[in-house]
Amino acid sequence: MMQAPILSVSGLAIDYELSSGGLFRKRRTLNAVNDVSFDLFPGETLGLVGESGSGKTTVGRAVLRRLGVAQGKIIFDGKDITHLRGEELRRLRSRMQIVLQDPYTSLNPRMKVRDIVAEPLRVHGLAEGSEMVVAELLERVGLSRDAADRYPHSFSGGQRQRIGIARALALKPSLIVADEPVSALDVSVRAQVVNLLQDLQRDFGLSYLFIAHDLAVVRHISHRVAIMYAGRIVEIAPSEEIYNRPIHPYTESLLSAVPVANPKIQRARQRIIAPGESVDIADPPKGCRFHPRCALATQRCREEEPPLLHKTPDHSAACWNRPA
Amino acid sequence: MNSFLLQINNLEVNFDTRAGTVQALRGVSLSIAPGETLAIVGESGSGKSVTAQAIMGLIDVPGRISGGDILWEGQPLTAAKVGARHILGKEVTMVFQNPMTSLNPLMTVGAQISEVIELHLGFSRQAARKRAVELLSLVGISGPERRLNQYPHELSGGMRQRVMIAMGIACEPKLLIADEPTTALDVTIQAQILELLAELRETIGLAIILITHDLGIVAGLCDRVAVMYAGQIVETGSVYDIFESPSHPYTQGLIRSTPQLDVKDERLVSISGTPPGLLDPPSGCAFLPRCPAGDGGCDKPQSLKAFGAGAVACCKAGIDAWKEAV
Ligand SMILES: Nc1ncnc2c1ncn2[C@@H]1O[C@H](COP(=O)(O)OP(=O)(O)OP(=O)(O)O)[C@@H](O)[C@H]1O
Numbered sequence: 293m294m295q296a297p298i299l300s301v302s303g304l305a306i307d308y309e310l311s312s313g314g315l316f317r318k319r320r321t322l323n324a325v326n327d328v329s330f331d332l333f334p335g336e337t338l339g340l341v342g343e344s345g346s347g348k349t350t351v352g353r354a355v356l357r358r359l360g361v362a363q364g365k366i367i368f369d370g371k372d373i374t375h376l377r378g379e380e381l382r383r384l385r386s387r388m389q390i391v392l393q394d395p396y397t398s399l400n401p402r403m404k405v406r407d408i409v410a411e412p413l414r415v416h417g418l419a420e421g422s423e424m425v426v427a428e429l430l431e432r433v434g435l436s437r438d439a440a441d442r443y444p445h446s447f448s449g450g451q452r453q454r455i456g457i458a459r460a461l462a463l464k465p466s467l468i469v470a471d472e473p474v475s476a477l478d479v480s481v482r483a484q485v486v487n488l489l490q491d492l493q494r495d496f497g498l499s500y501l502f503i504a505h506d507l508a509v510v511r512h513i514s515h516r517v518a519i520m521y522a523g524r525i526v527e528i529a530p531s532e533e534i535y536n537r538p539i540h541p542y543t544e545s546l547l548s549a550v551p552v553a554n555p556k557i558q559r560a561r562q563r564i565i566a567p568g569e570s571v572d573i574a575d576p577p578k579g580c581r582f583h584p585r586c587a588l589a590t591q592r593c594r595e596e597e598p599p600l601l602h603k604t605p606d607h608s609a610a611c612w613n614r615p616a
Numbered sequence: 617m618n619s620f621l622l623q624i625n626n627l628e629v630n631f632d633t634r635a636g637t638v639q640a641l642r643g644v645s646l647s648i649a650p651g652e653t654l655a656i657v658g659e660s661g662s663g664k665s666v667t668a669q670a671i672m673g674l675i676d677v678p679g680r681i682s683g684g685d686i687l688w689e690g691q692p693l694t695a696a697k698v699g700a701r702h703i704l705g706k707e708v709t710m711v712f713q714n715p716m717t718s719l720n721p722l723m724t725v726g727a728q729i730s731e732v733i734e735l736h737l738g739f740s741r742q743a744a745r746k747r748a749v750e751l752l753s754l755v756g757i758s759g760p761e762r763r764l765n766q767y768p769h770e771l772s773g774g775m776r777q778r779v780m781i782a783m784g785i786a787c788e789p790k791l792l793i794a795d796e797p798t799t800a801l802d803v804t805i806q807a808q809i810l811e812l813l814a815e816l817r818e819t820i821g822l823a824i825i826l827i828t829h830d831l832g833i834v835a836g837l838c839d840r841v842a843v844m845y846a847g848q849i850v851e852t853g854s855v856y857d858i859f860e861s862p863s864h865p866y867t868q869g870l871i872r873s874t875p876q877l878d879v880k881d882e883r884l885v886s887i888s889g890t891p892p893g894l895l896d897p898p899s900g901c902a903f904l905p906r907c908p909a910g911d912g913g914c915d916k917p918q919s920l921k922a923f924g925a926g927a928v929a930c931c932k933a934g935i936d937a938w939k940e941a942v
């Protein structure tokens with residue numbers, strides 16, 4: 293792709309303030325994400341998968357400027373937005389939207405669907421004529437127009453997710469961060485929502501940062517995939533590359549741990565489960581953060597952190613013992 | 617003679633809403649034996665969580681149990697009864713679908729886990745804390761001592777889910793009801809949690825009701841499967857039969873829709889259409905409008921009948937419904 297990226301993140305680091313118990317109530321900060329860099333192109337989907345607690349949601353929220361940035365740069369549509377404030381930030385927000393996992397708590401139960409979908413329009417002073425826009429949006433996401441007059445509780449999980457998507461589309465954003473948007477849905481509804489997201493991308497040229505744990509869905513929807521482990525991106529490549537030629541040992545163990553929907557095969561399978569617990573990012577291991585769980589770990593892995601390097605022109609990974 | 621831990625007969629649950637009465641459960645029957653693992657799968661909104669809430673005595677206004685009964689070791693289990701207090705929360709525990717709404721946002725994680733242990737096992741504060749640390753490392757949470765002092769919003773989604781699991785197994789219950797316990801976890805941690813559950817099944821004879829959308833987990837862990845659609849169970853059977861020869865057209869559609877890791881199609885397969893509203897559900901088969909095999913004969917009420925080694929609620933049970941579909 294030769295166009296300019298719609299989103300370009302470089303060297304991103306995010307810290308959280310920790311509440312500390314114990315005798316000495318000194319403030320501690322937790323470095324949740326470090327040195328995260330990636331580009332996202334117009335009309336592209338970047339899948340973001342990885343360990344639970346590795347910082348995916350944190351990256352998504354930082355991109356939307358809902359978190360302070362400790363280090364690094366976020367460029368959106370050619371403009372440095374890392375430290376935007378006030379009116380400018382508000383205007384920026386109309387161009388980036390979020391779709392969340394939980395279709396049950398992310399919609400205000402006391403608002404009618406019409407008002408939920410129209411809310412971003414109203415906030416941005418575009419209430420005029422919103423009636424028509426809402427009706428079109430509802431139709432676009434596969435809900436009937438009379439849905440507008442109902443409250444969220446009368447919809448199923450999949451339908452609520454569609455309402456959330458309609459709301460996210462209201463301001464015609466260029467970027468949608470979807471944080472586990474289909475995790476709570478049954479497989480059939482999940483397929484409907486994924487197909488819908490793909491249709492919308494084709495029609496509006498949307499870019500998605502798609503966070504999920506379901507590797508089959510990620511493979512299906514993503515053009516490229518980034519794998520996170522303990523606050524770092526450890527591998528990034530076109531989707532087919534990642535799935536067919538994974539480089540990082542963590543990516544391998546992820547792919548081999550995906551359960552297969554066939555009792556005989558699943559029970560007979562040998563999995564490369566990385567043993568041990570997940571990393572405590574408040575007290576991360578020295579060297580490669582994956583080394584305590586890694587079968588290939590050598591002395592160097594225990595001492596030096598491997599950088600994310602191009603192993604082939606479009607496939608990068610951070611591992612000492614996997615040249616290419 | 618009764619060898620079941622839990623038995624549910626013809627359970628009906630309604631929610632009274634402004635728009636009318638939502639018939640969330642329309643005659644659900646199921647049972648589970650000690651040490652058995654039962655999966656409940658099915659459409660979003662089909663009543664899986666409501667079934668679990670009913671067992672736990674958690675149906676609250678505007679909801680009500682309007683029919684049927686729930687037996688625990690042969691005795692009626694009603695939340696109001698004194699004995700139920702002892703059973704629910706100790707012998708039967710539940711891991712909720714949404715950790716953020718079921719953890720107390722104002723209490724540290726440590727206080728919440730310890731509270732359960734103190735209450736049900738009579739541990740001292742200090743012993744309970746020690747046990748809490750053990751439990752957190754059992755579910756693969758690193759730095760457990762530090763985590764005890766954190767509040768739920770300071771944890772990632774997957775960590776919150778594991779805190780819920782730790783609380784669920786804290787008292788070594790006889791039955792654990794787990795509602796989507798691993799949706800927020802990456803697959804390597806998920807595999808560890810499932811192994812932990814399988815181990816508890818061996819060591820303490822834990823029975824598990826696992827509610828999930830992930831058919832891969834069902835295939836790996838469960839003995840039996842109940843498939844729900846629109847407030848009813850439409851098929852039950854052994855895990856092998858359900859996957860190898862699903863007999864209800866909805867079950868067949870569900871299995872067909874499961875995306876596979878090693879296949880990349882242009883479009884994911886889904887079941888087109890939506891389930892009926894539960895305000896005014898049809899008296900005939902609720903799947904009829906979406907069913908490729910349906911015809912006029914499906915208009916009459918369908919009840920769960922023995923079919924093969926399992927049971928199916930479909931007058932065309934066993935037909936290959938999706939044969940012609942693309
Ligand atoms: N508000 C907060 N205060 C302190 N720490 C936080 C806060 N939010 C997140 N964290 C920590 O930051 C790390 C990254 O969390 P994040 O939610 O980004 O992970 P994630 O990759 O989205 O995980 P999951 O897959 O479980 O959702 C975790 O260790 C988490 O405990």
Ligand SMILES: Nc1ncnc2c1ncn2[C@@H]1O[C@H](COP(=O)(O)OP(=O)(O)OP(=O)(O)O)[C@@H](O)[C@H]1O
Nearest residue numbers: 445449631638640659660661662663664665666894
């Ligand atoms: N408090 C309530 N008021 C009105 N209707 C409700 C209420 N709680 C649940 N329902 C309805 O009961 C039905 C069953 O809901 P339930 O939560 O059991 O679905 P589920 O099978 O767990 O779905 P999912 O897979 O999406 O979690 C749904 O149609 C839902 O709208």
Ligand code: SF4
Nearest residue numbers: 580583586593611612
């Ligand atoms: S750098 Fe070493 S420890 Fe890290 S993944 Fe590669 S081989 Fe394993």
Ligand SMILES: [Mg+2]
Nearest residue numbers: 348349772773
């Ligand atoms: Mg997250």
Ligand SMILES: [Mg+2]
Nearest residue numbers: 664665666713
């Ligand atoms: Mg549910």
